[in-house]
Amino acid sequence: MNYTDKIVHLIHWKSEFEGDILFLSRLEKSERVKIHRNCQIISFSGEDKKLVGVKIRNRLTKAVSFLPLDIVFIYIGMIPQTNFLSEDLRDKLVDDWGYIKVDFQTSKTLMKGLFAVGDVTNFPERQLTTAAASGTIAATSVLSFLDESRS
Numbered sequence: 001m002n003y004t005d006k007i008v009h010l011i012h013w014k015s016e017f018e019g020d021i022l023f024l025s026r027l028e029k030s031e032r033v034k035i036h037r038n039c040q041i042i043s044f045s046g047e048d049k050k051l052v053g054v055k056i057r058n059r060l061t062k063a064v065s066f067l068p069l070d071i072v073f074i075y076i077g078m079i080p081q082t083n084f085l086s087e088d089l090r091d092k093l094v095d096d097w098g099y100i101k102v103d104f105q106t107s108k109t110l111m112k113g114l115f116a117v118g119d120v121t122n123f124p125e126r127q128l129t130t131a132a133a134s135g136t137i138a139a140t141s142v143l144s145f146l147d148e149s150r151s
């Protein structure tokens with residue numbers, strides 16, 4: 001499929017973005033990206049089981065408009081999957097946002113013998129590289145923990 005003539009619509013419910021300022025300025029300059037600030041999708045429209053567009057509403061002006069679209073990628077925040085922890089443990093181990101609190105040097109949680117890694121932790125960067133690195137740190141820490149437990 002050839003996407004070279006396509007326009008990408010970026011629908012953002014706030015007036016400002018929190019991302020990297022350099023990436024944002026590139027986005028803003030791009031003729032192929034149209035940014036809709038203060039807007040929310042209110043409905044999807046389809047024909048023959050295929051998306052044809054979305055209705056968006058401007059949260060400030062309340063104006064509703066229709067955007068013809070072929071594809072929609074939804075990305076609205078993140079919820080750390082820490083529900084597997086019992087309520088007791090959640091109270092002890094997670095921060096206000098639901099992320100498991102860890103010591104970044106060792107991947108140790110506040111519970112002895114329990115280690116956590118990757119996106120589910122309160123480490124501020126959530127990337128493949130940081131997730132993999134925390135896995136390596138945890139593996140080393142687990143070995144030390146087992147050695148100490150044996151002696």
Ligand SMILES: Cc1cc2nc3c(=O)[nH]c(=O)nc-3n(C[C@H](O)[C@H](O)[C@H](O)COP(=O)(O)OP(=O)(O)OC[C@H]3O[C@@H](n4cnc5c(N)ncnc54)[C@H](O)[C@@H]3O)c2cc1C
Binds near residue numbers: 117118128
């Ligand atoms: C849209 C998007 C784009 C991204 N782009 C990039 C990028 O370009 N570069 C980059 O570096 N990072 C990117 N990231 C971030 C990157 O994907 C994550 O930081 C990384 O995958 C985190 O790895 P993880 O192993 O901690 O978690 P995950 O990759 O989310 O893996 C967690 C796994 O645990 C499983 N799981 C959940 N609950 C349970 C349970 N109770 N029991 C058993 N298994 C369970 C899940 O099914 C999943 O397989 C992106 C993330 C998103 C969402």
